[in-house]
Amino acid sequence: xAKEKLIIIGTGxxxxxxxxxxxxxxxxxxxxxxxxxxxxxTTTTEVENFPGFPQGITGPELMDEMRKQAEKxxxxxxxxxxxxxxxxxxxxxxxxxxxxxLEADALIIATGATAKYLGIPSEQKLIxxxxxxxxxxxxxxxxxxxxxVVGGGDTAMEEAVYLTRFASxxxxxxxxxEFRASKIMAERVLQHPKIEVRWNSVIDEVLDxxxxxxxxxxxxxxxxxxxxxxxxQGLFVAIGHQPNIEPFKGQLEANDAxxxxxxxxRTSKPGVFAAGDxxxxxxxxxxxxxxxxxxxxxxxxxxxxxxGHSKA
Ligand code: NDP
Numbered sequence: 001x002a003k004e005k006l007i008i009i010g011t012g013x014x015x016x017x018x019x020x021x022x023x024x025x026x027x028x029x030x031x032x033x034x035x036x037x038x039x040x041x042t043t044t045t046e047v048e049n050f051p052g053f054p055q056g057i058t059g060p061e062l063m064d065e066m067r068k069q070a071e072k073x074x075x076x077x078x079x080x081x082x083x084x085x086x087x088x089x090x091x092x093x094x095x096x097x098x099x100x101x102l103e104a105d106a107l108i109i110a111t112g113a114t115a116k117y118l119g120i121p122s123e124q125k126l127i128x129x130x131x132x133x134x135x136x137x138x139x140x141x142x143x144x145x146x147x148x149v150v151g152g153g154d155t156a157m158e159e160a161v162y163l164t165r166f167a168s169x170x171x172x173x174x175x176x177x178e179f180r181a182s183k184i185m186a187e188r189v190l191q192h193p194k195i196e197v198r199w200n201s202v203i204d205e206v207l208d209x210x211x212x213x214x215x216x217x218x219x220x221x222x223x224x225x226x227x228x229x230x231x232x233q234g235l236f237v238a239i240g241h242q243p244n245i246e247p248f249k250g251q252l253e254a255n256d257a258x259x260x261x262x263x264x265x266r267t268s269k270p271g272v273f274a275a276g277d278x279x280x281x282x283x284x285x286x287x288x289x290x291x292x293x294x295x296x297x298x299x300x301x302x303x304x305x306x307x308g309h310s311k312a
Contacts, residue, residue, distance in 0.1 A: 003091050003103040004030045005309060006300055009082055010110035012039025013286045014276025016066035017293030018108045018300075023073035025301045027309075030102070031070070032094075033079045038063035039112050040277070041286055046136075050286050062286070082111075082247045087269045094247070105307055106271045106300045109248065109260065110293060113241035113277040113284070118150070122206040123237070130214025131206060133237045135159035142234045144168045148217060150203060151238035152176060157185035159238045164194040171230060172197045175222060198230075206235060243278045257281055265296040271307075273299050 008018050008031045015031060022029040036042065041059035048056045057065075071077075081097040091103040115133035117123060123131050132138040135149075139162060147167045149160045152174035160172045172189060177199045179186040189195050198219060204227060205218040217230045243259045245252070253261040253268035260267055260279040267274050275296040276289035 003105065004028075005104065005304055006030070006106045006108065007032065007092075007094065007102060007104040008108040008110060009094075010034055010039065010112055010276065010278075011037045011063075011067065011077075012110060012112045012276055013041060013063070013066065013289040014112070014278075014293035014296070015039070015108070015110035016063065016070050017290040018110060018275055018297040019070035019075040019293075020066070020073060021294050021297030022108075022300060023070060023075045025297070027297075027301060027304065029075055029108075030104075031075055031077045032082055032096075033077055034081060034111065037079075038067070047286060066290075085247050085251065087248065087251045087272055090271075092271060105309070106304055107273065108265075108293075108296045108300055109245075109252075109267070109272065109274040109278055110276045110289075110296070111244040111247075111278045112289075113243045113259075115237065116240050116242050117237050118203060118239065120203065120205065122208070123203070123235070126206055126208060126214050126235075129212065130208070130233060131235045131237065135162050135236050135238075138234070138236075139163050139166050142166050145233040146171070146231060147234035147236065148173055148230060148232045149236045149238055150174070151240070152179040152181060153238070153240060154181045154185050155240070156238035157181045157189050159236055160195050161188050161192060163236065164192060167194070167234070170195045171232065173201050173203060173217075173219065174199060175202050176200065203235075241277065241284070243281075245278060255281070265292055265299050271300075271303055273303075 006027045006029045008029050011033050046056045082094045084095045086093040092107050094102045143166045146169045148171045150173045160170050200223045201219045204220040207216040209215045219228050259281045260274040262279045265273045273296040275292040
């Protein structure tokens with residue numbers, strides 16, 4: 001296979017924006033679609049804070065528009081996954097799910113991040129049947145029903161407050177006696193009449209007496225060891241995200257949580273750039289992902305020009 005100038009990995013807001021900029025600059029980018037084309041936004045409903053859409057736009061629609069815009073300027077897409085990579089020399093090499101190898105002079109990693117789950121078997125079994133990691137996607141299914149949120153960070157606070165719109169009651173389960181979340185977000189939770197906090201508690205088991213849907217939780221108090229049952233019909237897991245760096249592991253500098261470390265989207269390897277949630281533990285917004293996608297494309301363009309690829 002011929003060597004590519006630029007390969008972009010991922011089709012979230014970061015990947016598509018990088019593709020729009022790179023294609024307009026005649027870099028003829030090849031975009032690897034990945035497992036979830038459109039990225040995390042395809043699992044949300046209304047997006048009300050993306051500038052330019054005062055009436056709001058759904059996540060899937062927004063991503064579809066971005067894809068069309070990238071295609072309009074000649075972006076090529078392949079439906080495949082990157083399994084491993086060799087970023088040690090030139091060209092940069094990617095081994096694909098289909099077994100073939102792709103080569104490129106420059107790479108933009110926009111693989112995003114995936115919501116973390118607790119990992120207990122009963123939770124895994126009930127994902128999509130009462131267990132969710134996305135309040136905005138699934139909250140409306142729990143109108144007037146009791147639900148629980150697990151986590152103590154800003155995401156858990158935000159999701160717990162959001163879910164009070166639907167649920168009859170929200171129980172927030174946290175493994176420690178204080179939240180990690182910012183004070184202002186924590187206060188909103190603590191003062192909310194529909195939210196009760198279970199401190200020092202972990203989920204021992206997700207219960208499904210009907211064997212089909214979540215009916216409750218068995219909780220364990222980590223201080224006393226005491227077990228108790230909580231009747232709920234939905235569990236929202238909000239314990240953070242895992243950046244998707246598996247195919248590049250050990251080759252690029254990352255922080256303790258696994259997020260790629262970047263300097264103006266440049267990673268620790270020349271010619272390898274990163275954009276969006278894979279390098280952003282802090283903001284994780286569609287607009288910031290798009291912004292860094294743009295930055296990565298401009299940086300890649302500069303890099304390729306230095307390598308001798310002609311200016312657009
Ligand atoms: P965080 O890593 O900040 O918090 C994760 C929470 O989940 C922690 O309270 C942690 O507990 C708990 N947790 C982790 N693993 C487990 C487990 N296995 N079992 C039980 N509990 C667990 O992730 P967030 O997604 O909340 O936030 C990520 C970043 O995004 C933060 O920087 C946050 O500030 C930011 N953010 C900002 C928002 C805003 O400003 N509007 C909204 C959402 C996120 P423990 O505390 O004990 O470690």
